[in-house]
Structures are given as structure tokens and as C-alpha cells.
Amino acid sequence: xxxxxxxxxxxxxxxxxxxxxxxxxxxxxxxxxxxxxxxxxxxxxxxxxxxxxxxxxxxxxxxxxxxxxxxxxxxxxxxxxxxxxxxxxxxxxxxxxxxxxxxxxxxxxxxxxxxxxxxxxxxxxxxxxxxxxxxxxxxxxxxxxxxxxxxxxxxxxxxxxxxxxxxxxxxxxxxxxxxxxxxxxxxxxxxxxxxxxxxxxxxxxxxxxxxxxxxxxxxxxxxxxxxxxxxxxxxxxxxxxxxxxxxxxxxxxxxxxxxxxxxxxxxxxxxxxxxxxxxxxxxxxxxxxxxxxxxxxxxxxxxxxxxxxxx
Amino acid sequence: xxxxxxxxxxxxxxxxxxxxxxxxxxxxxxxxxxxxxxxxxxxxxxxxxxxxxxxxxxxxxxxxxxxxxxxxxxxxxxxxxxxxxxxxxxxxxxxxxxxxxxxxxxxxxxxxxxxxxxxxxxxxxxxxxxxxxxxxxxxxxxxxxxxxxxxxxxxxxxxxxxxxxxxxxxxxxxxxxxxxxxxxxxxxxxxxxxxxxxxxxxxxxxxxxxxxxxxxxxxxxxxxxxxxxxxxxxxxxxxxxxxxxxxxxxxxxxxxxxxxxxxxxxxxxxxxxxxxxxxxxxxxxxxxxxxxxxxxxxxxxxxxxxxxxxx
Numbered sequence: 001x002x003x004x005x006x007x008x009x010x011x012x013x014x015x016x017x018x019x020x021x022x023x024x025x026x027x028x029x030x031x032x033x034x035x036x037x038x039x040x041x042x043x044x045x046x047x048x049x050x051x052x053x054x055x056x057x058x059x060x061x062x063x064x065x066x067x068x069x070x071x072x073x074x075x076x077x078x079x080x081x082x083x084x085x086x087x088x089x090x091x092x093x094x095x096x097x098x099x100x101x102x103x104x105x106x107x108x109x110x111x112x113x114x115x116x117x118x119x120x121x122x123x124x125x126x127x128x129x130x131x132x133x134x135x136x137x138x139x140x141x142x143x144x145x146x147x148x149x150x151x152x153x154x155x156x157x158x159x160x161x162x163x164x165x166x167x168x169x170x171x172x173x174x175x176x177x178x179x180x181x182x183x184x185x186x187x188x189x190x191x192x193x194x195x196x197x198x199x200x201x202x203x204x205x206x207x208x209x210x211x212x213x214x215x216x217x218x219x220x221x222x223x224x225x226x227x228x229x230x231x232x233x234x235x236x237x238x239x240x241x242x243x244x245x246x247x248x249x250x251x252x253x254x255x256x257x258x259x260x261x262x263x264x265x266x267x268x269x270x271x272x273x274x275x276x277x278x279x280x281x282x283x284x285x286x287x288x289x290x291x292x293x294x295x296x297x298x299x300x301x302x303x304x305x306x307x308x309x310x311x
Numbered sequence: 312x313x314x315x316x317x318x319x320x321x322x323x324x325x326x327x328x329x330x331x332x333x334x335x336x337x338x339x340x341x342x343x344x345x346x347x348x349x350x351x352x353x354x355x356x357x358x359x360x361x362x363x364x365x366x367x368x369x370x371x372x373x374x375x376x377x378x379x380x381x382x383x384x385x386x387x388x389x390x391x392x393x394x395x396x397x398x399x400x401x402x403x404x405x406x407x408x409x410x411x412x413x414x415x416x417x418x419x420x421x422x423x424x425x426x427x428x429x430x431x432x433x434x435x436x437x438x439x440x441x442x443x444x445x446x447x448x449x450x451x452x453x454x455x456x457x458x459x460x461x462x463x464x465x466x467x468x469x470x471x472x473x474x475x476x477x478x479x480x481x482x483x484x485x486x487x488x489x490x491x492x493x494x495x496x497x498x499x500x501x502x503x504x505x506x507x508x509x510x511x512x513x514x515x516x517x518x519x520x521x522x523x524x525x526x527x528x529x530x531x532x533x534x535x536x537x538x539x540x541x542x543x544x545x546x547x548x549x550x551x552x553x554x555x556x557x558x559x560x561x562x563x564x565x566x567x568x569x570x571x572x573x574x575x576x577x578x579x580x581x582x583x584x585x586x587x588x589x590x591x592x593x594x595x596x597x598x599x600x601x602x603x604x605x606x607x608x609x610x611x612x613x614x615x616x617x618x619x620x621x622x
Contacts, residue, residue, distance in 0.1 A: 024533050032483065035435065035436070038435070038437065039435070041436070042436040042441050042444075045441060046441075046445075049445070099463050101593070121566055121597060149395075150329065151325060157558050157559075158550070158558065158573055158588075158589065159334075161558065161573065161574065161577060162334065162338075162577060164337065165339065165577040165578070166337060166340075166577075167341055168342030177352065238452065242454050244557050246454060246456060249456045250558065250559065250574060251578075262454070262456070265454075265456065265457055269460055272463075272464050272468070273464070273468055274465070279460050279464075280461070283453075283454065283457035283460075286452075286453075286454055286457065287454075287457070290452035290454075291445075291449050291452040294448045294452050295445070295448055298448065
């Protein structure tokens, strides 16, 4: 049994561990079992698995144009519904003989673009409005909080479908719709964090130094909360990808230039009994990627704060 | 108490009113002519004009809104274009199906998620818990339409245990319920874990433990008692959201509920039907929300309705 601090040099190595004079009763085993250690380890594992899952999906998507794949929209009616691994089609082909892997990767570019744009927009709206509500209080807070509450009680997916069905499933409309669906979460979190920061001494100090209120908010408060706010944004990315795929499954997704994941799955739905891969494989790709992003977000949140340099 | 209920009812009705008004405006803003989708693409100009006159679509928008408000207070939202029946009646006939599905799903969720969350919080970050934790992340990462199709293929087609679609027998309830519950269990159990872990670290629990309170009492009475409100709120909010139509799952399983109705109504631009659906579901959701709030004093004797400083 070893100790967590090195035993004094004069202690013979063969001495029974139980009698080793020890500066502390805390052994390495105990430390390993402690909640904080387990928590750190769990966070590390989540980060590792998450990174692997995400990269497995994202790297091929980013490289879709460079990989030696058939055109995603190229139809070959003589090669319809080929099972996976046939004729160089890793994921098989669909009912029109299009290469499924190529469709999934190109569709993934659209899905990911929408997801990332939506998250950036919702993150920006959420952080700005949430910070303003928390810092200024008063009527700004009232207005923002009311909007947040009202949106909570709205039938969300129904409204999204409504807007997309009415204004057409173009990429900007869908991005906007997802961003609108997601900003309350960021806003609520930012608001609560700013409420805490506002009372800290450095804010009073800045005010005494004569800084303008907006300057204090932007230069001093927001940098202190932005890190945690962006962690939530990462979790929102997972949700955005799922939301987009649900919309396009219902036929409210973008059609051009490439069908996105939900659409590919709904296309394959009619052939599920004869061609299992057309639904199963695109779905697995979504799951892998969303699990990865969720694990990354979870792991980053649980990871203990790194010590600052020099501290 | 009565004052509180009246105030909440008033707020709720205001929300419903704003929701239906928003929808009214959105539909009119959007491009597309319901007369065309009603009369068909081959209709002549005269036929289209006649249809517009019949449904009052030729009048100014403000006048249409005035008529709509009158209809709102008489509870008669006009005739559905595609069903040729009073829109409210069409929606009301679908409502029991959605209610059944939502109730079954939330019950299954509560029965599984709460014990699971407690189990996780009792051994945080151990290997077993980490495994279950990753599983719940997977559960919340699966797109519900994909899970639905997979279950459908597995347990209705390959192993014909349950009917594939509709609600002819009670067996038809199983697969849609499980599909919804998988996602909800993942979300709720993680929330229970978070709540309970925080409680287990609280000083009052250490005190109770040191006084020799049994572990089961400690968990369920002390810790769970303090988490009852947030957990119940989460379940209730989920339930209220489901009443707005479990759109995706209803579509996958051809469930004759409100969710699949709204998709159809949007496709055919059936204005009265869209409005009736939004009105009824919003009313129900507000009612559920009120019931949740009224239940708080039962769950936690410290809560006095109407006296809380924060909403």
C-alpha cells in the first residue's frame, strides 16, 4: 500500500504498510474512491468517448467533397437498393440507386450548417438579451422574462412546423426557426449568472472608476459568464441537429442542394422491410454524432476547472 | 387562494389568446392560397373566387380577424375545409387519442425514470453508473422518428407482437408509448439524478445521516421530498407539451391524434382546422400548467400559493 505523500527516506522498503508512519491516513486508494476523483475520471471518459463519436461523423462530413464517393444526387436505376458493401457502396444504395453514404455525408453538411448557424444565432440572442435582462433589471428584465415565459407555454414544434410549412423549407427559414426555439435556454442561464456577477466587487470598482454601464457589461461581466454560456450552446447544437432532422422527417426540411438526414430516413421508411439499411444507417449516424456532442458537453461541464497558469 | 387561481387563469387565457392571434397573423402573412389547395389546381378563376367568398377569405384581414374573435367567444371556429365538418369537432374527436398516448407515456416515464435517477444518484460516477449515464445520453440523442421506425420494424414487422399503426387495440398503444418514453426517461432520470445528487451533498442530509436515519428514509423522504417539486414540474411540463401533439411519433405510427391532424391541416392550409387545433391544445396545456402549480402545496408544505415573491 503506497501513500499519497512519499514516505520518509529512512523507512525500510520491506516494512509492513500498516505500520508505516504516515503524515495522513488518506491513502491513494481512498483518494481514487473519493467522489471528486471519480467525477473527474467520469468527465474524462465522457470527453474521450464524446470526441471519438463526434469526430467519426464530422471528419467524413467535412471531407465529403474530397472523398472518392459517387455524386449524392446521381441516380443509377440499375443499382437500386443495393445492400451495404456491394459494388463499392459502403452504405448501399437507395430506391433510386443513389449512394447512401454520399447522401448521408452531403446531407450532413447541410444539417450541420443549419445546426451551427442556428446555435450561433440563438447563442448571440440569448447571451445579449439574458445579460441585458440580468444587468439592467427593471423593465428590460420584465420584458425579456415575459417573452421567455410566453414562449415556454407555446406549442413549440407545432409553431415551428407552422412557420416552415407557411414560409417554405429554405435553409434561412429553418435556421431562424431553430434559433428562435433555442434562445430561451441560453437567455435564462446567462441572466441568472449575470445576476450573480453584478453584485461582485469588481463591478462596483469599475463603476467607481467611471466606466459606462454598457462598457462594464460588455468588457467585464460578459467575459466572466461567456465560458459557461458557451457550454450550454454545445448541448444546444445536439438539440438543433435533432430538431432539424425531425422537421425534415415531417417534410419541412431543406430539399436543395442535398436532402438532410431526416428526409433521407423518411424516404427510406417505405422500404424498411426489404432494405433495412436505408433507415438504420442514417439514423445511426445521427445518433453517433448527437451522442458525441452530448457527451462532450457533459464532460466539459463536469470537468473540474483548470488551474490558472502560475496559480 | 381564490385570487391566485383567478390571476393564474387570467394569465393563462391571455397566453392562449396571444397564441391564437399570433397563429392567425402568421397564416395570413404566409404565401399560398387556401382556396387553391381546396379547389384544386385545375379550378377556374370564378371557382376560386367562389371558394374565397364562401370561406370569407375575400374580406380585409382586419374584418377576418374580427369575425375570428367573434367565433372565438362562441367556440365555433368555422368549418374545416378538408373535413367539411366543424373544425372544433374534428379536433375534439382526435383529442382523446392524444390524451391517451400522452398519459400512458408520462406514466411509463415516471415509473422508470424516478427510480433510475435515484439509483444513479446513490452511486454517482461509479463504473456502473457511468454506463447507465451514457445510455441515458444515448436515449436523449436518438431522433424519435428513427426510434419509432426501428421499434416498428422490430416488434411489428419482424416479430409481429404489436400492431404497426393506428389504435384499434390496446396493443397499438405499446410501441408509440415506448418510443416517446425512451426520450422522456432519459431526460427525466438525468434531471432526478442532478437534483438528488445536490440533495445528498446538502448539510441537512449529513445531519440526518449522522442521527442514524435509515438509508431508505434518507433517500425517499429526505432527499426526494426536497426534489418533489422540480421533478413533478418537469413531468407536468413534459405532459403539457405532449398535449400539443406528439407530432412526430403520431405520424410514424399513424396515430389518429392531434399531432398528425396538425400536419395534415398545415399541408392543406386548412385555416379553421389549424386555428381550432392551436386553440384547443393551448387551452389544455394552460390547464395542465395550472393544475401543476396548484399541486405544489401538496408536495411541499412550505409553499404558500400566491405569496411567493418570484414566479
